[in-house]
Amino acid sequence: MVAEESYPEDLRYHHEHDWVRIDDDQAVFGITWHAQDALGEVVYFEPPAVGSQIEAGGSYGSLESVKAVSDLIAPLAGTVTAVNGAVVETPELVNAEPYTGGWLVRVKLDDIDAVETLLDTAAYKALL
């Protein structure tokens, strides 16, 4: 039920252990394998409201394990267009499928080119 460690090449990464997937003109955010492993079994997802503005480097919600609370740090700025209701219902999806079923929010980015400021797989893995 816990995923194997991986950092897919088609994603971009933020040093706070978030990943970003560009999907047309929007972005999908989630947390990396490393982040979910450090947190342990996720039991609660406090999502942002759809339509809310999030700022790069700011908190956009939280994930909690039995033992700890972790603020979700937005890798890029934008407007939340969707929240993954499946993770609200079944938070452990973040552990089981951190890069697929465990995505957290979909965001209309303020500046889609800002994605270029994020890390690629090699640069992120060098941080771990």
Added chain:
Amino acid sequence: MPPVPRRTPLYDRHVELGARMVDFAGWEMPVYYVGITEEHRAVRARAGLFDVSHMGQLEVTGSGAEALLRKALASDIGRIAEGQAQYSFLLNAKGGIIDDLIVYRLPEKRWLLVVNAGNIETDLAHLKAMKQRGAVVTDQSAETAMIALQGPIAIELLADLWPKKALGPDTLKPFSVIHRSVAGVPSLVATTGYTGEPGVEIMCAANRAGDLWDGILARREHGVVPSGLGARDTLRLEMGYPLHGHDITAKTTPLEANLERFVHLGREFVGSDVLDKQAEKGVKRRLVGLKVVDRAIPRETYPILLGGQKIGAITSGTLSPSIDRGIGLGYVPVSLATAGTVLEIDIRGRMRDAEVVTLPFYKKES
């Protein structure tokens, strides 16, 4: 530089089992092996095996042993016979809880106190400062390992490792204590625990702990799983059992903590005058169980409010794996300590309704 955390005799086994280790009260302990929720559920459904060797063992012997304990403990040890145990407290002069513990009455006028890991030195100093003539208090914590086997199948599993000719462990009533060999290891077996499930806590010499642990885990086909301190904490919280240093401290009394059933008044012991007064006049605040309306998790220090006014704070909380709700303990004014009262908890800036409930949070279906 922080002190180097201590390790129990079972440390290597925890690492081999893939445990996530954390620092707890100065000890490097397994918080979980596979996951807290899975281990919690295994203990409720079958059995879990816990290393609790960090806990302290203080032996009290000598002609003054009984006199010392009558004065030092808030419960009346005269109520237990040889081979029985009792939940109790060491109080300070103000009635505050220095530690909560289990006192075991052993053969040959020996008494054993099992105390919290973080309080061993404090408890020892407190008992010695009472200067009871003829009482000898010895710290046996370093030489003693302790393993808890807890869950509905714990006793049945233990029977497999029990001497064939002895009366089975199923004949032991709760809060009994007996010398037995378990899986060939000379042990002190007590039908006590911190999970709300049937089971035992087993003490043995530190250098035999590995044999005892391996002997029990060799019966894994029964469904016993190694369980960490994470599950131990969620299990005890579901039962509403307090954790010293959090829910009960040197600044709270057993009456405020809703634990008066374990205190025997009408006797003289350290702190008894304060408790007598509290029993007569009533307490101002009381420790209650709070159940959140949803899965939001109350945690230590989160404010408890009524009508926007802070009236208390959470002392410990978690997501209950059994009832799937946020649960917590906290002190509130006694007028609000009645089951059914709806209060609010400030959970990371959002107010959540939480109901005062009768403990335990988790009640076994019968």
